[in-house]
Amino acid sequence: MARFPFSAIVAQDEMKQALLVSAIDPAIGGVMVFGDRGTGKSTAARALAGLLPPISAIKDCPYGCSKDDQARYPEVCGSGPLRKRAVPFVDLPLGATEDRVLGALDLERALRSGEKAFEPGLLAKAHRGFLYIDEINLLEDHLVDLLLDVAASGENVVEREGLSVRHPARFVLIGSGNPEEGELRPQLLDRFGLSVEVRTPADVADRVEIMRRCAAQERDPQGFADEWAEEDAKILHKVARGRKKIATMKVSEAVLADCAELCIAVGADGLRGELTLMRGAKALAALNGARAVRREHVIAIAPSALRHRLRRDVLDETGSTARIERAIDELFG
Amino acid sequence: MTAAPPVDPLADALLALRLFLIAPDKLGGLCLRGGGPARDLVIERLHEQHGQLRRLPPHVDDERLLGGVDIAASLAAGSTVRQRGILEKAGGTILIAAMAERMTEALAGRLAQQLDIAETGNRFGLVLLDDGIAEDEAPPAPLLERVAFICDLTRVAALDAPMPDASAIPIDAVAPLEDDALEGLAATAAALGVGSIRPLIFAAEAARAHASLQGREQPSTADLQASARLVLAPRATQLPPLEDEETPEPDRETGSDGERDQSDPGDRPLEDVMLEAAAAAIPPDLLAQLSSGKSKRRAHGSGGGRRRKSTVRGKPLGARPGMPRGGARLALIDSLRAAVPWQPLRRREAGLSERARLILHKQDLRVRRFEERAAKVTIFCVDASGSAAAARLAEAKGAVELMLAQAYTTRSEVALVAFRGTGAELLLPPTRSLTRARRALAELPGGGGTPLAAGLQAAREVAEAVELRGRTPSLVILTDGRANIAGDGSASRSRAAEDAHAAAKAIAVRGIEALVVDISPRSTPDTARLAQAMQARFLALPLADARRLHAAVGASTQARAA
Incomplete structure (x- = not known):
């Protein structure tokens, strides 16, 4: 089925911005989406994966490795020619076991030929693409720890069942969850690069537009995709340009100072906040085709980059977003 | 409210069933709350109308659900035998999940994922049987999100409702909803506090299905009313602001009450007509809770009410060597995994041929292990x-x-x-x-x-x-x-x-x-x-x-x- 076009998603601008920024610089470390059900979280994540241009990967490589990966992990990839394949999008189900996620002994081959082979898991499938976890707050803790570790290191190391395998697993982790149904540990939240809060659009006109587009897509998926192809191409162009630009994008001392001041003002713990803020601003500038990173980029990405890193004050009811906005107002007025 | 006609929950459930059968691909399924003869009747009607039903027991495991290697058959045959999972061949069928309120989040997640990614024409319908009694017992919210109709059969008095006849015209002949109809649905949902978009999309489809049932090529107000009542009302998290003695808010349209003519809704805003239909179907206990301003519980998670976090007692830690006794359960797969790499060696030792059966030793046995950190x-x-x-x-x-x-x-x-x-x-x-x-x-x-x-x-x-x-x-x-x-x-x-x-x-x-x-x-x-x-x-x-x-x-x- 043709995927829902990214550009056809109504409203939810912050989520779209965060997803695009993470597509430009996957090293930012994934996106955590907070919000109720039925707000288009998974639709947006899927749409983004569908939007991006195919990657060229080694044919028959179970991990979808690039040429560079092949040089680094000669033992796992074949040596076949390069083939185009779609950007992987892996939807991690809640009940997934460690075996399914990490990969495990290939039982089939073991039974058939007594051969000790590794059967790649979901992490391998997600390499160079997106790993989407709906309701990450309900996922078993040990699985979440493991996922974040792999996402941070870009490599999956399996040492179990007599297997010793190391394979690349670089992916953008997209988590979603509703804080009303259980909190995430702060250590874990901190590992996500960006976070966004989505709400269902309150505007009736927006909601009607969503219904109209969903109905149109349902009736004729291909026709609907064609209708939006041009808009999608524009976004794709921006992403492609951004990816090229980001390598040479400079961050001035003044902008670095802005980042640091803002982090201190809101009380964001740790260096990770500052680093993500800077990276996010850089990627956003690249996405928008700016020549250099400016303060406006820092301000635009700050809520996403810092919201989930604020020290929680049990007795302060002010939302994180409001605290960041207040700090921005006070600092940069 | 004196306006809306009394709603017979059984008749509505049967109507919902009929609408679902008209567009099973687009309406997801239905949830039937409350056991008893009324529900049996609905299921019976479903049997009569749809040949491909399959019960989904709550304990179904991943191998059966998604398919995998059939270990027993593989061992017997000496070659790999795959088994197809229930979901792999579920396209076009209707799965009936019994005891849905006890369903684990893991299973619910799998089903929800499958419902999301299945392609049109290859989707399965889902009927959730909810035997919950307590208020916070409900099927997993992700699944309630993905079925169009939630029918409460706990208050059915008589079993004499007829099954509505099949559609008068095919649903494809029904025009898409006009803008004002969509706006009406959106406004109704907003007034009822239904935040999620999915019910809205269901409501639009249900209105078209209802029109096809009635033989209308252009969905009418009656169709929208039915859809608001069946799809939106059960998910209400707040009372619609209609004039009502119990509603403390001052209403914007006070005074229209007396001169309103029930049979002719033509000159009133569409949204109000639909709201009224929906309000009549809102469960009375919800009304009571909401008017006393106490229970906000249902206000989150889209109509389902929250359920417990997890049903596993302690987190599984995989398997460890040991004998399955004293309550420890054998971890079959892990035992086989442990045995498999040794097979060539053991066969040679035993002087058996390459085709010999699997040789299991005692030290291969693994038992399941959980971390008992009871919350x-x-x-x-x-x-x-x-x-x-x-x-x-x-x-x-x-x-x-x-x-x-x-x-x-x-x-x-x-x-x-x-x-x-x-x-x-x-x-x-x-x-x-x-x-x-x-x-x-x-x-x-x-x-x-x-x-x-x-x-x-x-x-x-x-x-x-x-x-x-x-x-x-x-x-x-x-x-x-x-x-x-x-x-x-x-x-x-x-x-x-x-x-x-x-x-x-x-x-x-x-x-x-x-x-x-x-x-x-x-x-x-x-x-x-x-x-x-x-x-x-x-x-x-x-x-x-x-x-x-x-x-x-x-x-x-x-x-x-x-």
């Missing part, structure tokens, strides 16, 4: 009466918040029961969410009599429910012990004390761990006696602030655990 649920039972001064209430609130702030590291949950006036109520079902707790606490009013017995009883009921779910409850009772309202709500100091004593004994009989905190400025022996009857620890904290209270509770429960 702890701390149930605060707070005296919110006039005699427990308002300041103490604030401290109790603070302590609950502090406990919760830690909850995500300890994986424990917190519940809150408050008693005041003439009764007790569960303000916060067991949760780990700080957001919800804060809201419940902010709404906790103080003042009135001290129905201690009712409070203790309510707390015990919550504790028992917690135990049933495999958690360990722990009661923390904050009171000054001055009971003055008896168990039946009458104001009699002596009876009240007696009833409280009996309720305390009941807690002791159940063996529920408890801590009684005396929060009165001058401690009386009453509270200590209460603790004794409860076999609870006793703590007098006349001057404690929130942090000290929290520390005391923490220390006390840890001492217990040690």
